[in-house]
Amino acid sequence: MRANFLLALLGLSLLLGQPAVAATSLKLDKAGLHLLDENGRELDSLKLRAKRWDQRVEGSHETVAVLLDADRGRPVLVRSEGRILLARDLPEPTFAVDALCLHRDPQGLLHLFLLGEEGLSEQWLITDKGARTLRRLATAPSPEGCRVDDRRQVLQVHEAGLGLWEHGTEAEGKPQRRLVKVPSKGKAEPAPKRYDWPVLQATAQTDPVERLGDAADDPAIWLHPLDASRSRVLGTNKKQGLLTYDLSGREQQLLEVGRINNVDLRQRIQAGGKTWDLAVATQRDENSLLLFGIDAEGRVSELARLPTDLTDIYGLCVGRTPDGQLDVFPNDKDGRVQQYRVELNPQGQWQARLLRAFKLSSQPEGCVVHEAEQRLFVGEEKRGIWAVDARAEVPAKPQLVMPVGAELQPDVEGLALYQGKPGAPSYLLVSSQGNHSYLVLDAKPPFALRGGFRIGINAQLGIDGTSETDGLDVSSADFGGLYGQGLIVVQDGHKRLPDGPQNFKYLPWSEVTKALKLR
Incomplete structure (x- = not known):
């Protein structure tokens, strides 16, 4: 038998x-x-x-x-x-x-x-x-x-x-x-539908984080002011703190600052008569904004912990205003999104001043600011992507850019913006967590979908694919070599080859351009 x-x-x-x-x-x-x-x-x-x-x-x-x-x-x-x-x-x-x-x-x-x-x-x-x-x-x-x-x-x-x-x-x-259950009529069960996108390969990966399970979450890319090859990637370990990596993926710093979730940064911020490179993360145990400074060599240090009135702080993004100030957009699991201005007060202390707030019907997390258009994109995990005017003096009226569906499958997680050169298109990059893929949309109305891709195994380099990505970031800067047209960093929800703690994967933007025929 x-x-x-x-x-x-x-x-x-x-x-x-x-x-x-x-x-x-x-x-x-x-x-x-x-x-x-x-x-x-x-x-x-x-x-x-x-x-x-x-x-x-x-x-x-x-x-x-x-x-x-x-x-x-x-x-x-x-x-x-x-x-x-x-x-x-x-x-x-x-x-x-x-x-x-x-x-x-x-x-x-x-x-x-x-x-x-x-x-x-x-x-x-x-x-x-x-x-x-x-x-x-x-x-x-x-x-x-x-x-x-x-x-x-x-x-x-x-x-x-x-x-x-x-x-x-x-x-x-x-x-x-x-x-498998055999139907009474003897017909095989249909295979589940899946949306097939081109499969790209990561070219580098970071050292794994030090905690098992759902730990790594969100990255942000910092550009070295003089030598792009010495740039850094910041990444959160939401069970431990903030890490920094070089462009080869080697860990450079670990700041054990507690349970932080999302991180974002902006360079050349004007505050107190000085120019700063600042990163902000959500500190979930304190419902606060954790502010970091980044020096000229990419070393990160904690500057302040700024309270909010959110009760279950979660995601976050930041944006630079036209006059060079820093606005922070944290959100809460109850759907609230707030806008704070981070600045130095006359006593030289950092503070976060609440400017406005609005509410979505369910939990958001990922967001990104398109500074050239003064537009905020927010991902509502179960519903889709929203666009809101990023100017604090304008009433917030969210407009649905893309609902969840065949291409965009919940959870809607990380959002990032590829800022094209003057006269060239800019693109919104989105993590479609439900089908382990990434979508690319025009960053301007009508926000047309340009396609999507997945990240598969790079057998030659021994790097596994990615899945269930939480946070991601993209930069259009010339980092040299493979990353001459820009760099994408994504969190990998399941580290394979072999199994281990989570990490972040690096992908050249040029591969996306080629696969989706972008310009």
Whole structure:
């Protein structure tokens, strides 16, 4: 019974791989693995004892297979190239493997699922350099077999006496699984709809934060006044404090200032007859604004804690007024958005003066100010993106820019503005957390959607993709090299390759320009 089931799974897995039919074929028996021509004659063979294997047809003369060596307990990757077999050992798993199967993801990358007999399983990324653990996952104990539907991106695992489990193959995001139920009419359940955007690759990532779970949240980019390569990225760890990183992602500072959520900054602010680079973060334990100064070398220091009358402070953004002052827009989970002017009083003390307030019907968080247009964009997590006049003397009348829907899926999280050069378009960048993607809209009415993208695995650099992004930032400054047209920094909700504490990923704006055909 078990053997028949495994054979059926193997046949289905071949159908679910690449559509090309190989002129050669593979056969496994007690003597080992055999490469056969179209007439069944043996071309090559590999002597090993294996009971578990899977294969993918990759072209008219190539097949990739993985077998579990029964004597050594480790997987072996085999490729047929023409008339020969090429084999190499993969790392030895740290658990007893009951089933294994291959998967080609939408990026064309090869994955291997190793299912443990006790339900502790792993997903590996296979490259020319070897195999690396991408993530751990929980599956049915003592599985009777597995297969992957590449098109639907689901791993199917059979559990005796219960049925067939389907797990999402995408490593990013929270693990998803369901027990398949066969409808009474015998029709398969439809695959869930998804909006497909181009998949880009991060070119750098920061050191992980020091706290597990939902910790990293929001970044902000600071441009060095003389040498852009020495710029800094500020990032919040909402379980610890504020961090700074260089453009390679190495941690430079940790300020343990408590439970801060969002951070934003502006440079060349005029206050007290001096010019300042200032960053502001929301301090959730105190419902206050935490003000930081940034010196000419990018060193950050705390300047003041400024109280607000919010009761559950959450998100925040800042903007520079036409005369060079700093306005701060914190929000509350109850929907309130306030506008403060941060300034030095005659005694030389920092203060936050409330200018105006308005309220959305539900919880906001991300926001950004388009200073050239004096427009504030606010993300209401469950409803969409709003635009409001940023001038304090004008009544706040929010207008809906984009509601949640097929492209923009809740939660609506981070918002950032790519400020184009004079005469060039500016763009609003939005984190669509519900489908692990990022949207690009015109920053001027009618706020047309220019497209979206996702961030996938960069196998060459060993950087995982991103998912469930909270905060993000973008700068159009020339940082040199890959970032000559600008830099995007996004929070990654699930650190993979391998699993670990969250971090931030860097992406060149030029890749977005190319993928979405922007100008």
